[in-house]
Amino acid sequence: MAKHKTPMLDQLESGPWPSFVSDLKEQAQRRAKNKEGVEFQIPTDVVEDLLGVLELSFEHGRTHWKHGGIVGVFGYGGGVIGRYCDQPEAFSGVAHFHTMRINQPGGKYYKTDYLKQLCDLWDLRGSGITNMHGSTGDIILLGTTTPQLEEVFYELTHNMNQDLGGSGSNLRTPSDCIGSSRCEYACYDTQGLCFDLTQEYQDELHRPAFPYKFKFKFDGCPNCCVASIARADLSFIGTWKDAIKIDQEAVQGYIGGEFKPNAGAHSGRDWGAFDIQKEVIGLCPTECMIMDGKTLKINNKECNRCMHCINVMPRALRIGDQRGLSVFAGAKAPILDGAQMGSLIVPFIEAEPPYTKIKEEVIEPIWDWWMEEGKNRERLGELMKRQGLQRMIEVLGVDPDPRMVQEPRSNPYIFWKEDEVEGGWDRDIEEFRKHHQR
Amino acid sequence: MEYEEAKQKIVETLTKKLKTKSKFYFNDLAKILESKPREAKKVVNKLVQEGVLEYWSSGSTSMYGLSGTGKQAGAEGEDKEK
Ligand code: HEM
Ligand code: HEM
Ligand code: SF4
Ligand code: SF4
Numbered sequence: 119m120a121k122h123k124t125p126m127l128d129q130l131e132s133g134p135w136p137s138f139v140s141d142l143k144e145q146a147q148r149r150a151k152n153k154e155g156v157e158f159q160i161p162t163d164v165v166e167d168l169l170g171v172l173e174l175s176f177e178h179g180r181t182h183w184k185h186g187g188i189v190g191v192f193g194y195g196g197g198v199i200g201r202y203c204d205q206p207e208a209f210s211g212v213a214h215f216h217t218m219r220i221n222q223p224g225g226k227y228y229k230t231d232y233l234k235q236l237c238d239l240w241d242l243r244g245s246g247i248t249n250m251h252g253s254t255g256d257i258i259l260l261g262t263t264t265p266q267l268e269e270v271f272y273e274l275t276h277n278m279n280q281d282l283g284g285s286g287s288n289l290r291t292p293s294d295c296i297g298s299s300r301c302e303y304a305c306y307d308t309q310g311l312c313f314d315l316t317q318e319y320q321d322e323l324h325r326p327a328f329p330y331k332f333k334f335k336f337d338g339c340p341n342c343c344v345a346s347i348a349r350a351d352l353s354f355i356g357t358w359k360d361a362i363k364i365d366q367e368a369v370q371g372y373i374g375g376e377f378k379p380n381a382g383a384h385s386g387r388d389w390g391a392f393d394i395q396k397e398v399i400g401l402c403p404t405e406c407m408i409m410d411g412k413t414l415k416i417n418n419k420e421c422n423r424c425m426h427c428i429n430v431m432p433r434a435l436r437i438g439d440q441r442g443l444s445v446f447a448g449a450k451a452p453i454l455d456g457a458q459m460g461s462l463i464v465p466f467i468e469a470e471p472p473y474t475k476i477k478e479e480v481i482e483p484i485w486d487w488w489m490e491e492g493k494n495r496e497r498l499g500e501l502m503k504r505q506g507l508q509r510m511i512e513v514l515g516v517d518p519d520p521r522m523v524q525e526p527r528s529n530p531y532i533f534w535k536e537d538e539v540e541g542g543w544d545r546d547i548e549e550f551r552k553h554h555q556r
Numbered sequence: 557m558e559y560e561e562a563k564q565k566i567v568e569t570l571t572k573k574l575k576t577k578s579k580f581y582f583n584d585l586a587k588i589l590e591s592k593p594r595e596a597k598k599v600v601n602k603l604v605q606e607g608v609l610e611y612w613s614s615g616s617t618s619m620y621g622l623s624g625t626g627k628q629a630g631a632e633g634e635d636k637e638k
Pocket of ligand 3: 295296297298301302303304305337338339340341342343344
């Protein structure tokens with residue numbers, strides 16, 4: 119028997135989709151039965167009470183969670199998100215219900231014994247409820263009490279070689295795609311850069327001193343498997359400078375049906391014979407490909423590295439050899455001014471360890487600017503909008519570049535300053551009048 | 557600014573404001589210290605380490621307060637600055 123009646127939540131189970139309500143009920147049952155004989159360190163009925171307080175919120179049309187708190191582990195200002203229930207008498211199991219953010223391993227690689235260890239720890243010292251790799255990328259452990267925080271932290275750091283991630287006004291848990299570990303499209307070592315910056319910026323990650331949150335995300339190529347362009351204040355997206363490498367024989371192989379397009383990913387139904395004109399050349403966004411007899415040609419100057427042709431014919435087309443990354447700044451979800459994608463601020467930069475240029479010429483100048491001029495709770499993308507792309511590139515000390523302009527009249531104009539123009543604003547009026555009447 | 561002097565300045569200013577406000581943004585502290593954020597950060601970190609200041613976090617935003625002062629009510633705007 120469930121501890122609380124939850125008719126409205128039960129409704130949510132009636133649809134065709136998996137339901138978090140069913141999952142929570144199952145977990146509540148498991149704790150109640152406790153077959154494994156776990157010595158629960160927080161109330162056994164935590165999950166029952168979580169369901170109960172949610173039902174009450176539905177009934178009242180208002181939340182029963184307080185916002186935030188003074189919780190954390192010693193020396194860290196982030197990684198723990200304090201949550202307290204404002205109905206602690208009725209729902210004592212969730213009087214404290216803090217979240218812990220765990221810095222997911224690079225590329226989200228971990229073994230099942232790690233996962234088991236983590237789950238055992240969380241069954242013992244938390245609610246057992248987890249949320250794996252949502253938008254943030256990290257491993258999220260939901261629901262524990264204040265005294266358990268240090269205990270969990272000790273286990274993680276001493277026995278699992280595992281750190282907490284970011285929360286609050288700090289550098290959030292950096293997140294990367296699997297990159298060159300398994301993906302031939304990777305233009306740089308995403309895990310290498312992600313790990314290096316995570317180590318370098320430990321202070322920024324654990325001790326909040328920014329105006330608001332700040333996110334790094336690393337994609338090895340423009341396919342953007344971690345969606346860095348939409349979600350990170352600084353997105354590092356792999357690219358190449360030279361030509362796409364073409365294996366003409368393999369192109370014919372695709373045309374002749376020897377190789378399946380998209381490596382067979384769309385084989386769920388019969389789409390007919392592969393048509394290179396319609397499916398590749400005609401879909402190139404910059405119209406920079408042609409078939410010249412039996413030869414596929416690409417005008418690489420026009421190619422914007424959208425990855426489409428490579429994704430369709432991976433055997434025939436490969437990323438170039440002069441590899442590095444582009445940096446985009448200012449992506450964010452709504453709240454102010456709606457959602458925003460990143461703006462290109464560095465068209466190309468090499469990404470080789472120790473990544474000094476990326477740190478000293480991109481990341482740190484941007485932080486200095488934002489920390490000094492950003493308003494409280496202002497994201498980098500909002501500061502960029504407020505002060506303009508021009509101010510941003512001034513901060514970086516780079517010259518304006520046509521590739522930074524999305525289309526005429528959508529990005530702000532670049533204005534010259536007097537000291538940037540030879541002779542300033544003064545001119546010889548006599549000379550001018552020789553050619554122009556008043 | 558010497559650390560002890562910085563500490564005194566922070567404690568005095570924050571204590572004075574305590575009647576109306578118990579949580580401060582990092583920027584507010586940098587302003588009190590009249591220094592660049594990076595410099596201010598060194599001092600603020602040390603103050604937290606020594607237990608003079610403590611963190612408060614909403615989850616999305618972090619703030620600082622004198623240790624043991626202020627109540628959760630502060631988060632609900634019940635002790636706003638007049
Ligand atoms: C084949 C002839 C023409 C073409 C293809 C053409 C094309 C364009 C284009 C593409 C724009 C930019 C619009 C924008 O960025 O918002 C523009 C703007 C403009 N054109 Fe033309 N144009 C032509 C003839 C003319 C003529 C004959 C005049 C005047 C006598 C003219 C006056 C303007 C003005 C004043 C603007 C700026 C409008 C604004 O304030 O946005 N154009 N034109
Ligand atoms: C080399 C020659 C020229 C260049 C580079 C040039 C450039 C521009 C630019 C960049 C703008 C947009 C300014 C803005 O919206 O902020 C503009 C606007 C305009 N231009 Fe020119 N222009 C040139 C010649 C002319 C000529 C010859 C005429 C007319 C006889 C003209 C008429 C206008 C008008 C009416 C506008 C719209 C002003 C407004 O939107 O308030 N332009 N021009
Ligand atoms: S973003 Fe590119 S490099 Fe990274 S995993 Fe996806 S396809 Fe591969
Ligand atoms: S990568 Fe995209 S833009 Fe470049 S040639 Fe292929 S389809 Fe065209």
